[in-house]
Amino acid sequence: MDVAVLGAGIVGSSVAAHLAMRGVRTALIDRREPGRETSFGNAGLIEPSGVVPLGFPRDPAVLVKAVLGTLPQVNLHLSALPALAPFLWRYWRQSSQAGRRRSAAALFPLLSRAVAAHRELLDKAGAGHLLHPTGFYRLYRSPRTFEHHFAFESQVEASYGFSYQIMSPDEVAAREPAIRPVYHKAVWWKDSVAVRSPGEAVTAIAGLAARQGAALLRGDARTLSRSGGGFRVETAEGEVEADTVVVALGPWSTDLTEQFGLRLPFAVKRGYHMHFEPGGGAMLTTPLVDIDGGYFLAPMPRGLRLTTGVEFARRDAPPTPVQIARTRPMASELVPLGAALDPEPWLGRRPCLPDSLPVIGRLKRAENVVLAFGHQHLGLTMGPITGRLVADIITGAAPVVDPEPYRPERFA
Structure with a gap:
């Protein structure tokens, strides 16, 4: 494969769909069926107006x-306070009005394109009926x-x-x-759009990826290992080798990123x-x-x-x-x-960083590792537009939005 996408939630499924539509040989790998984890249980709302993060x-x-x-x-x-304290301290500092305004400015390019990005994928997947423009x-x-x-x-x-x-x-x-x-x-x-049955929406997008040629596989992302200049992942269907890996594992993403030397206040x-x-x-x-x-x-x-x-x-x-x-x-x-x-x-x-911005982009220490997680309360909203941005980054296309605010190393 060219790309192995780890995680079949709304973000990973959208990444796989966009890559497959561009002819990239893609494997979408998850331990469960698409959309059964974090993407399944949300409020079912595409909320472009939600630029001000919860403080x-x-x-x-x-x-x-x-x-x-x-x-x-x-x-x-x-009992969790000792482990959470470093994150909570940074989250508290970022929750000033000035900090939330900065986050709003960085979220707006993604959120303002969110509804159109959902319609593009769900219409192509034959699931446009799940979208209800009720506000x-x-x-x-x-x-x-x-x-x-x-x-x-x-x-x-x-x-x-x-x-x-x-x-x-x-x-x-x-x-x-x-x-x-x-x-x-x-x-x-x-401007908000209700998604009736978010889990069904993710399943539809993953199905679109499969119809475009992506392989939907069952596997454990923790089996990821280096293989020459690329990577190897074990799946129920056998080993998958890929040149590039996308980490879109939501709350489990940092289990892998620390292997590449990136520690985040997560x-x-x-x-x-x-x-x-x-x-x-x-x-x-x-x-x-x-x-x-x-x-x-x-x-x-x-x-x-x-x-x-x-x-x-x-x-x-x-x-x-x-x-x-x-x-x-x-x-x-x-x-x-x-x-x-x-x-x-x-x-x-919900996977969260203290500035309430996702992590999207290539790792400096490992250019063939692309991260796409940390969308806090707006994962459903930003999933499809993140998928397009990641596909732009991997294929070298002009990015739909500037990825600089979401760079993985911004907390270094």
Whole structure:
């Protein structure tokens, strides 16, 4: 093969599709079927307006509540603090308004092209029906939350030209009767596109890669080894040799990058989801995020998906889905939720760097290693456009966006 892409989530599958469409001999390798890990359990939203990254709390009172476990948005494993401390310190420093503005400027080139990049791949994959241009709502339960959030985050996002509308509960109810008027204000961000069944979308993109000639293989990326001037990976179908390797393993990516001498201030933000029956026949069509509750609610084929905020923990620690229990009553106040449809909450792991930017580009120490991970809360959004950018880097084409802000060695 010319290229072995390790990881068949939204990023790796998009990389493989773009390479295969350009005639590059590509193998897409994962230990599971495409789209079964982090890309499976997200809120299902392409959010181009999300340029301002989620910041680490800087209010001491909020930090105390987070440590005490009284915030619905955050859960913290105290036992993980020693390992997480270096990342959290850098994340806290990057979470100033100036730092978040810098990250917004770097994210905008990717996010502004995100919807078109999704449409390109999903239309070619015959799965364009999964895209629903509904936008999404941010709901604010109190005037203080609305004014605080709108004074910075929303104003920065609006400055990039994204379309929004401030709405009263009655105005929202006229469009979306399922949402009860138990909040102060809503902001309808109109440029976002809902993805019904994100896992199915990833499967479709991986299928497109296969139809274009890529080999979809089962294998463990940890078997990666040098082979002459290239690499060798063991798969269920036999050994694969490739000139170039793309590391798109999401939260597991640093298991490999450290082999190449690159140490990153990396952590995962864990999150959970669970599906519920719509209560009382409530038919939600537009996804929403409750800013005060820190959870997302989105219609999916299986039911209403409740997606939690952030859990700071070791990547492989046992699940502790307390945020589902904390946020379910809050969500039921807004939209009636019926019976749980899953036997237990699903656990996912968001790969994050402290500046909230992905790592995209060639390694200086190993030019035939290309990295593509660390998309934090916006992995689904940025997957296809990252795939195109990585294909540009590998084939020597003019890059769709300047990759300099995402260079792997920026933390050195």
